[in-house]
Amino acid sequence: MSVNETTATAAPLRSFLGDVLSALQSRASESPDFDQSTINALVGDRGPQILGRLLNGETSRGRGQMGTAADVPWTAVFPAGSESAQDGFYLVYLFSKDGQRVYLSLNQGTEQLKKHGGKPLLKRCLEIRTVVGARPDLEVALDLSSSNARPRNYEKGSAYAIEYRYGELPTESVLENDLTMMLGLLRKGVEGGISWPTTLEPLHLVFKW
Numbered sequence: 001m002s003v004n005e006t007t008a009t010a011a012p013l014r015s016f017l018g019d020v021l022s023a024l025q026s027r028a029s030e031s032p033d034f035d036q037s038t039i040n041a042l043v044g045d046r047g048p049q050i051l052g053r054l055l056n057g058e059t060s061r062g063r064g065q066m067g068t069a070a071d072v073p074w075t076a077v078f079p080a081g082s083e084s085a086q087d088g089f090y091l092v093y094l095f096s097k098d099g100q101r102v103y104l105s106l107n108q109g110t111e112q113l114k115k116h117g118g119k120p121l122l123k124r125c126l127e128i129r130t131v132v133g134a135r136p137d138l139e140v141a142l143d144l145s146s147s148n149a150r151p152r153n154y155e156k157g158s159a160y161a162i163e164y165r166y167g168e169l170p171t172e173s174v175l176e177n178d179l180t181m182m183l184g185l186l187r188k189g190v191e192g193g194i195s196w197p198t199t200l201e202p203l204h205l206v207f208k209w
């Protein structure tokens with residue numbers, strides 16, 4: 001067994017996060033050795049397999065490509081009965097385009113809201129925080145190093161998050177404890193009955209006559 005294989009076996013979550021970030025840095029530097037299928041396999045297969053052993057009824061899947069390569073690949077955990085990143089809320093590892101950071105984020109589906117700006121996303125973030133409980137320490141601003149619409153909405157849609165930096169990833173036990181804690185918040189959201197219409201809910205408007 002090689003050193004890398006030993007590391008992946010002993011610290012699978014830490015190895016997974018590091019490998020995705022390394023692959024994204026290779027892509028950003030336009031390395032001739034870069035292969036997009038590596039990222040697709042990491043976030044779509046390896047990540048869900050690793051996360052699966054820590055879940056209890058939830059499901060995990062990821063995506064590194066949507067026709068073309070995604071700026072920000074992700075691996076998410078969805079509440080039981082939901083596997084869509086387009087609506088509802090979920091837990092997700094979001095990898096910055098430049099491969100310098102990964103966030104474990106309690107986030108929300110943004111697809112139905114992408115044409116309506118950030119106010120509905122902020123409103124839903126506040127609803128999530130109200131239901132799962134105040135955690136000012138987790139109100140982390142995301143920087144995914146992309147100007148594209150979908151990653152920008154990921155940034156706006158994050159209610160709570162933990163940031164990890166390439167080269168400074170914590171130990172496996174810390175990563176697992178963080179994931180367990182964030183899973184607890186996800187489950188609180190489910191128990192609290194968080195749900196939104198699939199179309200944009202009305203906002204309160206004040207008209208001045």
